[in-house]
Structures are given as C-alpha cells and as structure tokens.
Amino acid sequence: MTSAAVAASGKGHEDENFPVASWLVGATYRQPILAFYRFARAADDVADHPSLAPEQKLALLDRLGDTLSGRGAGDPDAEPLRRVLAERGLSPRHAFDLLEAFRLDVSxxxxxxxxxxxxxxxxxxxxxxxxxxxxxxxxxxxxxxxxxxxxxxxxxxxxxxxxxxxxxxxxxxxxxxxxxxxxxxxxxxxxxxxxxxxxxxxxxxxxxxxxxxxxxxxxxxxxxxxxxxxxxxxxxxxxxxxxxxxxxxxxxxxxxxxxxxxxxxxxxxxxxxxxxxxxxxxxxxxxxxxxx
CATH class of the missing domain: 1.10.600.10 (Farnesyl Diphosphate Synthase)
Known part of the structure; x- marks a missing residue:
C-alpha cells in the first residue's frame, strides 16, 4: 500500500454540496484550491474507507503529511499542494490541521x-x-x-x-x-x-x-x-x-x-x-x- 489512491472513492469537487473553485473564483486561484481539495478528498477517503484497518489509515495519512512537508516519498494526492504552497509562499498549517481531523475520524x-x-x-x-x-x-x-x-x-x-x-x-x-x-x-x-x-x-x-x-x-x-x-x-x-x-x-x-x-x-x-x-x-x- 503505497499511496492514498488505494482508498479513492471516485468523488470529485463537482459532487460536493457547495461550490469548490467555481467559475466565480479568479482563474489564478482555481488550481491552488483544487490542489487543496484533492489533498483533503484523498485524506477523507482514507479515513472513511470501510475496510482498511485503522493502522493502515493512519499510515496513509502520515504519508500525505510527509509528502506535504517534503520529508517522504511523493504521494500524488499531496504533491500538487506541496508545490502550490511553495510557489505561493503559503504555510502548510491548514492542511496539517485537516490531517489531524482525519486522524480523529479513524479513532x-x-x-x-x-x-x-x-x-x-x-x-x-x-x-x-x-x-x-x-x-x-x-x-x-x-x-x-x-x-x-x-x-x-x-x-x-x-x-x-x-x-x-x-x-x-x-x-x-x-x-x-x-x-x-x-x-x-x-x-x-x-x-x-x-x-x-x-x-x-x-x-x-x-x-x-x-x-x-x-x-x-x-x-x-x-x-x-x-x-x-x-x-x-x-x-x-x-x-x-x-x-x-x-x-x-x-x-x-x-x-x-x-x-x-x-x-x-x-x-x-x-x-x-x-x-x-x-x-x-x-x-x-x-x-x-x-x-x-
């Protein structure tokens, strides 16, 4: 089990109750928002997966966090957000807070x-x-x-x-x-x-x-x-x-x-x-x- 993709639900931003980076948002902001959404969606899918064991879920969430911080091998669902944060000079704080929430969901x-x-x-x-x-x-x-x-x-x-x-x-x-x-x-x-x-x-x-x-x-x-x-x-x-x-x-x-x-x-x-x-x-x- 190498990445959060193993838990993918297939749900995308267009399936959400509320707009995610709609056409209302300026074009320069849409891809960064979608990168954040992709990261959050992957972590959510891991936490909500009905058959993965808790230790497997936590390991996958840790991998997402390690990719975001640049400490581990790249997870394809976290790497785009890591690049966006670096390019825009933004802190990963908000993404790490989300990971804590998904860890809570596991337990x-x-x-x-x-x-x-x-x-x-x-x-x-x-x-x-x-x-x-x-x-x-x-x-x-x-x-x-x-x-x-x-x-x-x-x-x-x-x-x-x-x-x-x-x-x-x-x-x-x-x-x-x-x-x-x-x-x-x-x-x-x-x-x-x-x-x-x-x-x-x-x-x-x-x-x-x-x-x-x-x-x-x-x-x-x-x-x-x-x-x-x-x-x-x-x-x-x-x-x-x-x-x-x-x-x-x-x-x-x-x-x-x-x-x-x-x-x-x-x-x-x-x-x-x-x-x-x-x-x-x-x-x-x-x-x-x-x-x-």
Missing part, C-alpha cells in the same frame, strides 16, 4: 457535546476557509466570520448523512448530549424513518447550525476580492437553504439534499445578492478600484 466515533463537535470543526472545516482566504491575500480578521460558515457547512453534511455515517462506519457526529436531551439514541439512526425523539434532536441541531450561518453573514461583505465575495455569497445562500430544509424534514426518510438545478438557482440568487452588495459598496466608496 473517534462519538461526540459528547456541541462544543466537542465545534472543536472537531475547527480542524475539519475552518482550515478550508482559512486557506482560501489566505490564498487570496484577505485580512485574517475575516477568519472570525469564515470559521462559523465552514462549521455550518460541515454540520449540514453531518445532518444530511447521519444515517449513512452510522450504518456504514458506526460514526455519529450528532452530539450525545443533544440526543439524550430529546430522549434519542444512536440506534435510532438504523431505522428507515426518524423516531420523534431523533427528529427533535436533528431539528435542534439544525437550529444551532442556522445560528452559525447567521454568525457568518458579514463574511462576503468583508471580503476584498469581489469574485471571492460572490463565491462566498453563493455558498451562504446554499447553506441557508439547506439548513432550512433540514429544519423541516427527516434526513432518514426525506431528501434533504439539493439537486444540481435547484442548487444552481439558489446559488444564482446568492450571487445576485452579492452583486448588489458589491455595487452598493462601490457607490459608497467612489474612486476605489476592485481587486481582480
């Missing part, structure tokens, strides 16, 4: 509380937004709004896939404290339809996730690069729509994902709103040129 199958889940999101989600902001040269003060948005995207995925994660990997991201508060147990995730206590817990978590989306509301307006601001506006629109769907549906029995056409419509509305915000910002600041 940790339950989360005791919402705070513990947020600690996980600080490793598994926040680094993605921080990398994209750093790549664009944005002020790191924007991390304050980016982190809750990334956490919200992560929790939305957890809520959408809660049954599959349990059945396939015996992994449950729904906090045990929230389940217990509503009288639910993890075994309820095996059913075809959520029992009322489980559904109440899921809707409770959707409400907390909606609060994260609200905390992230200033991010697009704080972003100096206008094309990145539009990408963020699209993602914010998608996150808001998805969390509202989860708040009123059963992820075990109902489709809580958006199809490609519906997602395009929601993202388009977000982009239009972002364009309006950029226009009003420009009118308030006459004489300022936009970043390319």
């Amino acid at each position: 940790k199958r339950r989360y005791a509380s919402w705070d513990e889940l947020m600690d996980y999101c600080r490793l598994s989600a926040a680094p993605v937004g921080r990398f994209v902001l750093d790549l664009h040269g944005e002020d790191r003060a924007a991390w304050r709004a980016s982190d809750p948005l990334c956490a919200a995207l992560q929790v939305i995925n957890h809520l959408q896939d809660c049954a599959a994660d349990y059945r396939r990997l015996d992994r449950v991201y729904l906090p045990e404290a929230t389940l217990a508060q509503h009288g639910a147990g993890v075994e309820m995730l095996a059913a075809a339809r959520s029992a009322p206590p489980l559904l109440a817990a899921v809707h409770d978590l959707a409400g907390r996730t909606a609060a994260l989306v609200a905390d992230a509301a200033p991010l697009a307006g704080q972003t100096a690069n206008p094309r990145l601001a539009l990408e963020i506006a699209a993602i914010q629109a998608l996150a808001g729509t998805l969390v509202r769907r989860i708040s009123t549906r059963d992820p075990l029995a109902d489709d809580v994902h958006l199809g490609k056409a519906a997602a395009a419509i929601v993202a388009g509305r977000g982009v239009l709103g972002g364009c309006w915000s950029l226009l009003t910002k420009a009118l308030r600041r006459p004489g300022q040129s936009a970043h390319e």
